[in-house]
């Protein structure tokens with residue numbers, strides 16, 4: 016059948032006839048191999064796939080934009096340039112608006128429950144809506160810990176403290192929230208964040224501790240919250256559905272098992288790693304980490320609710336089930352954080 | 354070896370006069386089709402052109418070129434070189450030395466070599482030619498001085514290295530200062546000896562101008578000086594990022610030139626058209642280079658070579674030698690950013706495990722990238738400079754030979770004396 | 784035939800004019816954004832997206848074809864001077880046609896992306912819901928123009944095959960009616 020041959024053509028088979036049953040899987044992402052998503056998620060997952068494949072599966076891994084930038088990873092899988100890719104719905108909010116729900120504030124409690132909740136949402140609710148129409152199948156999904164406000168001007172303890180800050184935002188929803196809280200939302204390319212911050216072009220950003228090493232925030236940040244819930248980053252590793260269907264059953268089983276195992280491993284890894292990073296930064300850096308009091312936190316979360324509501328209603332108006340997805344994701348997060 | 358076919362095609366196309374962008378894109382396409390079938394190529398062809406044009410960082414290319422074109426259109430460049438000639442013209446290759454200085458100054462504003470080379474070629478090459486310098490000499494100086502922009506901070510290459518390898522960006526940028534100055538000095542020494550041995554490439558002022566004549570020449574350079582102050586001040590005070598600096602500089606040029614009544618509608622529009630000409634040429638080559646780069650990635654030839662080096666168990670200095678040679682060879686074919694993305698995930702852990710310093714390795718990689726920018730057949734800076742100055746590429750490549758030798762010597766010095774790269778960041782970061 | 788070429792050249796130079804306007808807007812918008820941010824602590828909403836996703840794409844793709852006419856796409860001229868003139872001419876025609884095929888593929892593929900973004904109403908997620916198809920559409924427009932330009936050049940080289948070529952070296956592909 017035609018689909019099968021196409022899938023096979025796309026995977027390079029370097030071995031001779033005696034081992035032609037080996038399946039080569041090409042996995043692509045945009046992150047350097049040293050990024051924590053890679054060390055805690057992608058790399059152990061790939062190892063596990065090859066282990067479960069018992070020699071029948073060989074993974075060719077293309078990290079760090081080797082096959083394309085973040086925004087084109089979906090097209091890369093659709094076009095079978097790679098078989099599997101890291102697809103972050105928030106990077107392509109135009110194409111996958113519902114799946115970008117992971118970026119909504121106040122929902123994700125921590126990476127463990129957030130990853131379980133997002134994985135469930137992706138597999139059970141979002142698959143039909145936004146993955147299948149794009150001819151991809153999500154293998155696993157996860158989230159980071161919730162984002163914190165990090166800056167070098169003053170501690171942000173109440174929402175009014177945001178006013179006047181210049182904050183680098185990474186997606187549309189963050190931009191909207193910051194804008195309405197009196198922040199100058201600045202978009203700058205990732206590579207420029209460090210120098211821009213250093214010279215005062217921006218005062219801070221929204222980020223979870225997890226991403227600090229990539230931007231070396233420990234040497235420029237001064238104040239960071241630890242318990243805010245401003246946003247989170249959701250990621251999926253998705254496979255081209257045709258390619259998936261071309262794989263023999265045992266290969267599918269191995270990939271699937273490894274994928275479902277990694278969700279918890281990744282979530283726990285993130286939480287543990289952030290704890291260690293925090294300890295390290297408290298000792299080695301001049302950053303002041305502070306906890307928002309319970310009533311203030313409640314206030315923040317109340318202020319954030321209208322953004323979620325607006326997000327959902329805008330989607331509803333376009334005929335996408337925004338409210339339904341938002342409620343489900345809320346429900347799953349609560350379910351898993353107990 | 355399927356991998357060899359596209360490489361041979363690339364050389365053949367380039368050597369027989371196919372435009373560089375098409376040479377890279379078409380040989381890359383052939384490679385992608387051979388390895389992964391037509392589907393793979395069609396997929397790459399769908400996303401690559403758009404995703405490499407819609408990049409904010411690349412706005413530096415049209416904006417810095419526009420600034421240079423406007424400076425030229427309003428005679429600021431001419432005045433600057435007139436004064437430089439009064440002050441440095443009696444030295445062997447004096448205007449060449451002035452251009453190296455201009456390149457270092459531009460390097461402190463711009464993080465992109467391509468933009469810097471185009472800027473210098475647009476402004477300096479016609480001026481040097483006017484004062485009687487040979488074309489290939491002028492082209493060599495402009496192409497080389499442009500490479501300074503990726504060593505002297507800010508630098509896109511060093512920032513990218515920092516991000517990919519999670520090495521401190523602050524330290525890396527500071528680390529580029531001494532090697533950048535060393536490189537600029539190396540170019541000046543090269544110019545000096547070149548002109549000493551071949552006096553016909555660069556004329557010398559017969560008489561050293563008097564002190565008063567020299568100071569009089571400065572009267573005309575204040576617009577350019579104000580402009581430099583505004584742009585450098587804008588960057589270091591945090592008003593603009595180094596990506597935005599080109600736009601800011603172009604705007605400031607227009608303001609200054611208009612206030613001096615030095616711009617007409619005609620020469621302004623001409624500057625915009627020339628800007629687009631250089632930009633389209635550069636961006637088309639970048640897109641072609643990316644397509645070829647994807648072929649190299651998918652073929653896994655680089656990874657295979659690195660694995661052979663890793664598995665061989667040779668001494669760390671031998672490994673370093675091979676890695677440096679690999680970077681120099683890749684620099685012959687590929688765009689610098691593509692090289693970093695392709696190789697660092699493999700070479701960086703290897704070098705660190707052998708006990709090399711991450712900042713120092715960053716500087717070495719940047720130095721090889723500088724060299725790769727001017728070596729044929731794919732010497733981005735030479736293409737860009739040739740295009741911008743309207744000069745043939747062979748004149749460009751002819752002009753860089755001596756400088757490449759100087760660069761190789763500087764590379765060797767940087768390898769042998771790691772403290773040149775690590776001392777300053779160590780001092781300033783504590 | 785000459786009429787067709789004239790119309791084509793008019794369209795091409797109009798697109799090139801739009802690209803010039805895009806460069807001007809890019810300069811003004813980026814400067815204004817930075818200055819506003821510094822003085823009034825207010826950035827211009829959407830400036831970044833507009834510059835990156837609209838202006839950059841326009842600048843690159845609406846100028847490619849015209850720049851080919853201006854002989855702006857750089858090539859290495861070192862070796863061809865030693866080759867027989869007729870061989871160089873034949874190779875040029877082949878190369879130009881190969882390039883036309885490449886640009887056609889790029890245009891054709893990008894057309895689908897534009898269509899997909901248009902049909903599905905893809906918009907940016909920020910404060911301004913910029914339509915995505917308006918970002919993509921310049922790729923097929925520019926690449927199709929470039930394809931036609933290359934075909935035109937190949938056709939003219941064929942027509943002029945036996946006339947002596949006065950300009951060899953760098954600029955030996957040329958449009959004669961300039």
Ligand code: NA
Nearest residue numbers: 460502505507
């Ligand atoms: Na620089």
Ligand code: NA
Nearest residue numbers: 684685725731
């Ligand atoms: Na090179």
